[in-house]
Amino acid sequence: MYDPLVNNDIGCNATYPNSYWAQHVDTQPDTVTLQQDITTDVVVVGGGYTGLSCAYQLAQRFNREVTVLEANRAGWGCSGRNAGFVLRGTGRLSLAQLSQKFGLDIARVFHQEYSDAITQVRQMIAEGNINCDAQTPGYLKVAHKASLAADFPAQVEFLQRQFGYKAEYLSAAEVKSDYMHNTQAHGAIRFADCFGVNPLALAQGYAAMAQRSGARLYSGSPVTKWQRNTDGGFVLQTPQARVHCKQLVFATNGYTPKGFYPPLNRACLPVLSSIIVTSPLSEQQLQQSGLHHNQIVMDTRALKYYYRKLPDNRILFGGRSAVYGKDAEKAVYPARLLSALKNCFPMLDDLRCDYHWSGWVAVSYDDLPRVCEAESGLFYAGGYCGSGLSFSTLAGVRLAELTMGLALPDLPIYQGTLAPFPLPAFRRLGQQGYYQWGRFKDRFL
Numbered sequence: 001m002y003d004p005l006v007n008n009d010i011g012c013n014a015t016y017p018n019s020y021w022a023q024h025v026d027t028q029p030d031t032v033t034l035q036q037d038i039t040t041d042v043v044v045v046g047g048g049y050t051g052l053s054c055a056y057q058l059a060q061r062f063n064r065e066v067t068v069l070e071a072n073r074a075g076w077g078c079s080g081r082n083a084g085f086v087l088r089g090t091g092r093l094s095l096a097q098l099s100q101k102f103g104l105d106i107a108r109v110f111h112q113e114y115s116d117a118i119t120q121v122r123q124m125i126a127e128g129n130i131n132c133d134a135q136t137p138g139y140l141k142v143a144h145k146a147s148l149a150a151d152f153p154a155q156v157e158f159l160q161r162q163f164g165y166k167a168e169y170l171s172a173a174e175v176k177s178d179y180m181h182n183t184q185a186h187g188a189i190r191f192a193d194c195f196g197v198n199p200l201a202l203a204q205g206y207a208a209m210a211q212r213s214g215a216r217l218y219s220g221s222p223v224t225k226w227q228r229n230t231d232g233g234f235v236l237q238t239p240q241a242r243v244h245c246k247q248l249v250f251a252t253n254g255y256t257p258k259g260f261y262p263p264l265n266r267a268c269l270p271v272l273s274s275i276i277v278t279s280p281l282s283e284q285q286l287q288q289s290g291l292h293h294n295q296i297v298m299d300t301r302a303l304k305y306y307y308r309k310l311p312d313n314r315i316l317f318g319g320r321s322a323v324y325g326k327d328a329e330k331a332v333y334p335a336r337l338l339s340a341l342k343n344c345f346p347m348l349d350d351l352r353c354d355y356h357w358s359g360w361v362a363v364s365y366d367d368l369p370r371v372c373e374a375e376s377g378l379f380y381a382g383g384y385c386g387s388g389l390s391f392s393t394l395a396g397v398r399l400a401e402l403t404m405g406l407a408l409p410d411l412p413i414y415q416g417t418l419a420p421f422p423l424p425a426f427r428r429l430g431q432q433g434y435y436q437w438g439r440f441k442d443r444f445l
Helices: 049-060 095-102 104-128 152-163 172-178 199-212 262-266 283-289 332-344 389-403 424-444
Strands: 038-045 066-069 139-142 168-171 187-191 216-218 225-228 234-237 242-250 268-278 296-299 306-309 315-320 353-364 370-375 378-382
Touching: 038 049, 038 234, 049 066, 049 104, 049 199, 049 389, 066 242, 095 104, 095 152, 104 152, 104 199, 104 389, 152 168, 152 187, 168 172, 172 187, 199 216, 199 389, 242 389, 262 268, 268 332, 268 424, 315 332, 332 353, 370 389, 378 389
Parallel strands: 038 066, 038 242, 066 216, 139 296, 242 378
Antiparallel strands: 139 187, 168 187, 225 234, 234 242, 268 315, 268 353, 296 306, 306 315, 370 378
């Protein structure tokens, strides 16, 4: 499997992974490979949520001439491989942690930005008439230990009092009676505005919207090298053509190839997340498990599990995977996820795994993303830390605004570049150490 810390070549026109999502999309965007030299105002490198949202905004809102260069296919990277969780937030810091770090006033601006991100996704789905199997809203943050549930009422009160957000506390008994018979659910906080989608269908919908707005989208067109011109613009080389542009946007995030743009590569730790989708639940299994809802669910482990019931009554279940790309397809990882699922729902012991795939998420050093002009005329967004579906859509909006010289909300994530990891060559040794600590913490603390 492609590994951003190992490979300089991301591939060209690769097919989608054999995922549940790829088997449940209606159509694919009508794109072509770039075969002749062109000149354009803005080039966006990367055809995921960030790049496609940015291209749509540039073409539709600002009437810019914009070209998207995608090495493989629209949504081939994380945008088409994730769990489809439209969450409130990004990075890995809660509003309480943001309040401690930056103060309550800044945390409230973060809260508004997170609301705007979800609104932006909903607006794109409506404007584009995107058939992405958007499910009934609701997200359950589940305590996997009783000791962790003890603080949930205070967390809910904090959100209601300081942010006016109507989160809901659910006791273990309420989780069992109203949502599921998960033996490791000891209480939950319910967030009412989050929801699940088919993420690949959403990405393809964004691609169609960008194209209808006038953006040019080329698949199978990896950027093999690029440089700045003497006039301050840029020239990019693809396998068959060159592109000249005035402004350049990198929307590659966790899939940025090694050596492509070292300041971005050194500032992100690509982490594999792995997902399984089970066989459909029978009516008896639905009754036994109590899964009569489509809420998205994530637990409180350091190495989190996340899951939801899909429209055809299968269970999607995900968590951390291999450290290196070469190990991503090993059978131990889907087996481990299926075992964890059955530990939560022992009444589903005869479920089998029908799909398994993995994808990279980009973890930043300070657990927060950045949307920035890294140098004159060159912009990027990245470091979503695995919570990027909604925010990456809004990040595309903010990138488009940056290229137009507009002011962004007064937040730290818009006020500088991603900080490089100390000793970046040893990032994965640190990751392995964290995984060992996380397993110990989740089991014993």
